[in-house]
Amino acid sequence: MTISETNSPFIALSSISKAYRTRAISVPIFDNLDLSIEKGEFVAVMGPSGSGKSTLLNLLAGLDGPDSGDIKIAGQRLDHMGEAARSAWRAHHLGIVFQFYNLLPMLTAEENVELPLLLKPFPASIRRERVAKTLDLVGLCGFGRQNPSRLSGGQQQRVGIARAIVSDPTLLLCDEPTGDLDRASADEILTMLGYLNRELGKTIVMVTHDPEAAEAADRILHLDKGAFVERARVMS
């Protein structure tokens, strides 16, 4: 590892510009946006609807590309990779947690959690073991054979988290992970994310509308009109 890489942040976005173009108009989302996130940080992103929070996560996930600017994660230039390389990159470095869980309804909880492991060269026995361990970690021991539709919202989201972390990625992206949950379930999920961040060292970027949820993070970024307004936690 070179010195510059050691010193550069885990996630570094510089001068990102992004606009959505339809035939008639162009809607600018980001204009010269910069962002850096350190390894092991837990960052919450807030902001009004349409401010570009999901777009930011899509850029970090390599699901979308910027019009201009650099995206560097763990020393790799995401914006220089092709489609297949970005897929492979996601498989190795990234877990995603969705607002509506996005569990595959025809698969059991276990099979859902196993999916990301299929992208790696693990034999079936190791896959089974890791799935069981991960379900255990999110407190769903014994629920593996259940169909997602038989689980509560909070349980489904825990399956979603298990699926996101089962292949041990360094970065977790969560788009309103508690947006569809009641307070108690939301708190459970936030506690779990906090645990994953502190104990397992996951870097987490979480989009949320809920100020209480944002409190779980180390740092809160406010995205408004395509730029960050950073505030200290104590002040919010």
Place this chain on the structure above:
Amino acid sequence: MRSTIRQITAMSRTTLLSIPRRLAISLSMVGSIMLVVCVLSGFLAMARGFEITLQSAGSPDVAVVLGGGPREEGNSEIPPDVIRSLMATRGDIGVLRNDRGVPILSREIVVPVEFRTDPDAVGETLALRGMDETGPGVRAGVTLSSGRPIQPGTREIIVGEQLAARYSGLGVGNRVRLGPVNWIVVGHFSSFGSALESEIWGDIDAVAAAFNRVGEVQSLRLRLAVTDQIDGLSRAAAEFVGAQLIALTEAELYASQSAGTARLVRYFGWPIVLLMAIGATAGALNTMMSSVSDRTVEIATVRAMGFSRVSACLATWLEAVLLSVVGVGLGLATSWLMMNGWEASTMGANGTSLAFQLVVGRDAMVEAALVGLAIGAVGGAVPAFAAARLPVTDALRGRG
């Protein structure tokens, strides 16, 4: 590589497990492919059955002599002096002779006759063949299955099994009106289900007299000494310069007749099947497009995890192929169970009716299966690419 296969397997599994959500449209695709397979194998079975019936009718042991040019009995004419000369030949012409050394020969004419089951019914045209007493014996494999042979010079007839089975009015002992006179059915003959069984046989002089064709002979039947060795007879026939005789085996005669009709059935059948196949392909495309839109969120979710485009593409294509395999399987099973051996009838030679069985053969099944699979493979290709190119971010936002 292993990971690619695992991705494709997992994607395919979830895809197939989601079929119950769109059961109706999936079944419509299966059904339309099944229909195409049934219709195509139906046409092919018809053509094949027709060929088999006519080919088996013609024996390579039996020679047919036609005169006047055409290669079919209807317009053929043999002058009487030719018959006399042929019977008088002493040289080796490759045909069987009786114990007096005379070639065994049957003079024959075929007359189309109207047959009515009852006086008010619409008549069906059947072939009444007048022949010499030697006629049945000259032919290979003809046996009397009931009754007795015809008395020469009388208005007695024997009826082929196929006809006898179709019309109860042609039972042994019955009196039937064919043309201007009444005939008595004295027997039934079988020839292993060949086209001969669609004929009625009578005495040549009685037939000629009843239909004002006294003295006319359309063809001669002789038994070859050696199977398929027609050359001797051909040379002898060529010597009657004015009569334009052709000698050929009965097998050749029927084969040339069946080729035309079988080709007609196929040429008529294929365009219909191709039109239907185009329709079914459009249906398959529609079904698979709705499969992709039904699975949009699931595809986007696993793509966001890192599943490849290839796996999304192949899983979708596999669904299409699998549905078409089901359609092909059902179609083949249906056509085999329902059509194979089905009795049909069509126009045979001389404008008369000819009974034959549909034969769903291996070639027909393979052709129908390939067409069915092609419908799924082609109809599924565009949706498969749509699945591969699905815009993941839009799909995850719920705008898929």
